[in-house]
Amino acid sequence: MPTSLLILWLVCATQSSSPHPTPPALLREIPATGGIPPAVDPSILIPNNGSGSAQSYEQSAKDFVRMNFGIRRGAVREEGIAQFKRWKDPASWQVLWDAMKREKDDVRLAYLDHLASQGGLGQAMLAKIAIRSDEAEMRHEASRRIHRPACDEVVAMIELGLRDDRHAVANQAGLLAGKVDAFAVIPSLIFAQVAADEKKTDGDLAWIAIGTRTNYIANVVPVVGDRTGAFQPIVGSLQTGVLMRVQDAMVYTYRSDAHHSLVALTTRDFGQSTVDNGWDMKRWWTWFNTEYVPYKQAQAGLPAAQPPASPVSPRSPVPQPPDSTATAPESPT
Numbered sequence: 001m002p003t004s005l006l007i008l009w010l011v012c013a014t015q016s017s018s019p020h021p022t023p024p025a026l027l028r029e030i031p032a033t034g035g036i037p038p039a040v041d042p043s044i045l046i047p048n049n050g051s052g053s054a055q056s057y058e059q060s061a062k063d064f065v066r067m068n069f070g071i072r073r074g075a076v077r078e079e080g081i082a083q084f085k086r087w088k089d090p091a092s093w094q095v096l097w098d099a100m101k102r103e104k105d106d107v108r109l110a111y112l113d114h115l116a117s118q119g120g121l122g123q124a125m126l127a128k129i130a131i132r133s134d135e136a137e138m139r140h141e142a143s144r145r146i147h148r149p150a151c152d153e154v155v156a157m158i159e160l161g162l163r164d165d166r167h168a169v170a171n172q173a174g175l176l177a178g179k180v181d182a183f184a185v186i187p188s189l190i191f192a193q194v195a196a197d198e199k200k201t202d203g204d205l206a207w208i209a210i211g212t213r214t215n216y217i218a219n220v221v222p223v224v225g226d227r228t229g230a231f232q233p234i235v236g237s238l239q240t241g242v243l244m245r246v247q248d249a250m251v252y253t254y255r256s257d258a259h260h261s262l263v264a265l266t267t268r269d270f271g272q273s274t275v276d277n278g279w280d281m282k283r284w285w286t287w288f289n290t291e292y293v294p295y296k297q298a299q300a301g302l303p304a305a306q307p308p309a310s311p312v313s314p315r316s317p318v319p320q321p322p323d324s325t326a327t328a329p330e331s332p333t
Contacts, residue, residue, distance in 0.1 A: 027297055038159050039187070040155045045121070045153060047121060054094060056091075057091060061096040064099070068081075069100070069104075069107050081106075094128075112145055123146055126142045126143070126146050127146060129142040130143040130176050132169060139172065143179050143180065148181050154180060162192040171256070171257045174193070174262070178260065178264050178265055186266060187288065190281060190284040192255065194281065197250070198249075199250075204247055205249055206246040207244065215235055215236070215238075218234050270291075
């Protein structure tokens with residue numbers, strides 16, 4: 001092999017084998033009580049350049065879309081797309097996206113391209129669309145434009161999605177984490193894969209009755225006629241048995257996309273399959289603290305922390321699922 005090619009090959013091999021910095025969230029154990037510290041400070045999503053408010057852009061965004069798109073074609077439409085580069089204030093991005101909800105794909109895809117060129121906050125806006133959009137096509141296109149591995153702004157947006165009370169949002173955030181190699185959110189993914197909701201109503205949710213009905217003659221009615229007389233019986237019934245009333249219940253939602261991303265990310269980074277952890281949060285917590293964190297600390301050249309003497313069940317942001325979650329269905333309820 002020529003010397004120049006050999007040197008080039010060595011440089012490329014060195015660059016490709018150099019590891020990315022280990023996220024701090026993977027170097028500390030998940031606490032046994034309390035919530036999970038965020039992997040990235042969410043304040044990173046707040047622009048520090050004195051940008052305006054979303055309300056101040058709402059009317060101008062609607063006017064911009066009406067004047068340049070809709071039924072307009074040709075040069076006017078192309079000029080409108082070219083003017084996306086003027087929308088650089090992060091406060092304007094969401095209202096402009098909302099104003100283009102009914103526009104054709106050429107306009108919206110061009111806008112996603114514009115966001116991809118706007119640095120970390122633009123990447124975060126793409127992540128927001130990939131998590132919260134109602135359209136699967138737009139979620140896919142937005143996620144396709146996010147750089148790998150995810151920057152801190154994208155990680156912060158994924159964290160907010162994983163902590164959302166809406167199951168669809170949390171599930172989409174978990175799916176995006178797997179797509180963009182957001183290893184930093186693994187602790188949050190552990191507790192986002194299953195959620196418990198307590199259902200309470202003013203009345204009964206359901207009731208079950210198990211009993212026996214016994215008929216008896218409750219009364220008689222005399223019936224008379226010409227030189228005749230009789231009695232018409234009135235039949236009553238007696239119900240005996242047990243009535244069970246269901247007044248509240250705990251519903252477990254299995255977020256399969258978040259779960260599959262968790263298994264894929266941890267298996268790839270740890271080098272060993274983690275599929276056996278199933279949906280059991282306590283098992284995941286124990287594995288993370290006793291195996292994964294020491295592995296990452298050694299990888300980062302840090303002294304390994306002493307594992308807890310007797311692992312206890314952490315207090316997760318949501319109640320823990322029952323033991324049967326290890327055999328949970330593959331799709332969320």
